[in-house]
Amino acid sequence: QVQLVESGGGLVQPGGSLRLSCVASGSRFSINNMAWHRQAPGKQRELVATITSGGIGNYVDSVKGRFTISRDNAKNTVFLQMNSLKPEDTAVYYCNADGIVQDVGAPIFRHFASWGQGTQVTVSS
Numbered sequence: 001q002v003q004l005v006e007s008g009g010g011l012v013q014p015g016g017s018l019r020l021s022c023v024a025s026g027s028r029f030s031i032n033n034m035a036w037h038r039q040a041p042g043k044q045r046e047l048v049a050t051i052t053s054g055g056i057g058n059y060v061d062s063v064k065g066r067f068t069i070s071r072d073n074a075k076n077t078v079f080l081q082m083n084s085l086k087p088e089d090t091a092v093y094y095c096n097a098d099g100i101v102q103d104v105g106a107p108i109f110r111h112f113a114s115w116g117q118g119t120q121v122t123v124s125s
Contacts, residue, residue: 001103002026002114004095009119016123017083022095022116024076029101029112034071034078038091038121045094049080063089085123092118 008020024031032053039045049069051057057069068081078095095116100109 002029002031002097002099002101002112004097004114004116006093006095006116006119009093009121011122011124012085013125014086014123016085017081018085018121020080020082020093020095020119020121022078022097024097024114027102027104028109029099030109031073031076031097031099033098034069035096036069036078036080037094037096038089039094039118040088040091043091048093051078082121085121087123089121090123091121093121094118 003025004022006020006022008018010018012018033050035050036048037045038048047060048063049057049059049067051069051071059067066084071078098113101112102109
């Protein structure tokens with residue numbers, strides 16, 4: 001299986017910045033798309049940004065111009081640079097990745113989709 005671990009969350013004042021990181025680890029694998037989602041209290045989880053293996057990013061309208069998604073394929077890591085943060089950005093942020101993995105002892109690769117455990121981002125004065 002492929003595990004994802006997020007980091008970089010915290011408390012920040014409105015207008016401030018945070019940079020989230022998510023590292024993938026496991027047995028032999030190759031990641032295709034990576035993404036960041038978020039879930040605010042009492043709301044459904046929503047997609048924030050995605051990035052392809054070639055580095056093409058897409059964003060939900062509410063974060064365009066403020067957030068930037070990037071990745072380091074050599075380190076199996078995806079980042080989310082968040083600038084001009086607003087109180088409505090407060091949520092638990094989750095990393096998601098899909099691709100193929102060869103489990104230990106398995107003869108072939110299979111598709112996978114994994115989620116991280118989430119990291120809290122709180123924007124408040």
